[in-house]
Amino acid sequence: MWKIRTVTNNSSNPLWLAYYVGPNTRTDSLDLCAAPDGVDIGSHDGAIYLRSTKASSEGESQSVDITGALGATVWGHSDPGILDVTVAEDDSVTLTDNDGAVIASGTFRMPTEPGYASKDALVNCDGDDGLCPRLAMPGHALCGEHLGWERCPECTARRIEPGRARCEQCEAVAAAAAAIEALAARLDA
Numbered sequence: 096m097w098k099i100r101t102v103t104n105n106s107s108n109p110l111w112l113a114y115y116v117g118p119n120t121r122t123d124s125l126d127l128c129a130a131p132d133g134v135d136i137g138s139h140d141g142a143i144y145l146r147s148t149k150a151s152s153e154g155e156s157q158s159v160d161i162t163g164a165l166g167a168t169v170w171g172h173s174d175p176g177i178l179d180v181t182v183a184e185d186d187s188v189t190l191t192d193n194d195g196a197v198i199a200s201g202t203f204r205m206p207t208e209p210g211y212a213s214k215d216a217l218v219n220c221d222g223d224d225g226l227c228p229r230l231a232m233p234g235h236a237l238c239g240e241h242l243g244w245e246r247c248p249e250c251t252a253r254r255i256e257p258g259r260a261r262c263e264q265c266e267a268v269a270a271a272a273a274a275i276e277a278l279a280a281r282l283d284a
Contacts, residue, residue: 097147097159097176099134100193104182111137133159136180136188140164140203143188145178148219158219158228161190165201166253167230169219201252 104110113135133146141164148158148169158171165188170176177193189200220227222241229238232254239254247255247262255262261269 097157097172097178100177100179102136102180105184106138106182106186107184108138108140108186110182113137137164138182138186138188138203140186142203143190143199160230161199162230164188164203165190165199168199169228169230170198171228 099112102110102112133144136143136145143161143165144163146160146162148160157176158169159176161168161170170178170190170192172192178198179191181189181191183189185202187200187202190198192198218231218236219225220229220231220238220241221236222229222238227238227241229240231237232239232242232244235242242254244254244256247253247265249261249265253262253264259266
């Protein structure tokens, strides 16, 4: 079982939580995430999806897939796992565990942006005898680190495939900037 202990929203934008409550089930405020269906945390710029990988018994280790607006990661924890959610004034979000260690952080982004993959397309990394806490790169059995891929020199957050100058998201940002410049040039002409 894992639980959200606190949600702190320091931004000027609203934040919402949605969670599944099964039929004939009672859900207390701290047990919102006990079901494998998990919880969705969203803002006007995107959403984070947290899903248990399996049901667990008390005291058993388990993991939670975190996908969506912050990219993709796996949070492994001992039962019960405690999660705190904090949104800063600049709308950046940080997920921390019971000890204050950062599980995931970043800025909400819409799921149509590059770098987003649906949960169905994500699998756990096979590295470290299957104990790697990261998700495999799409189309691969290993995460970018176990594949030996370099970090993107622009954002330094994501790994890039060999032969690429930067990650897909940074390439998309550069292409969008070039398109805006071209449009501005046409409008000024």
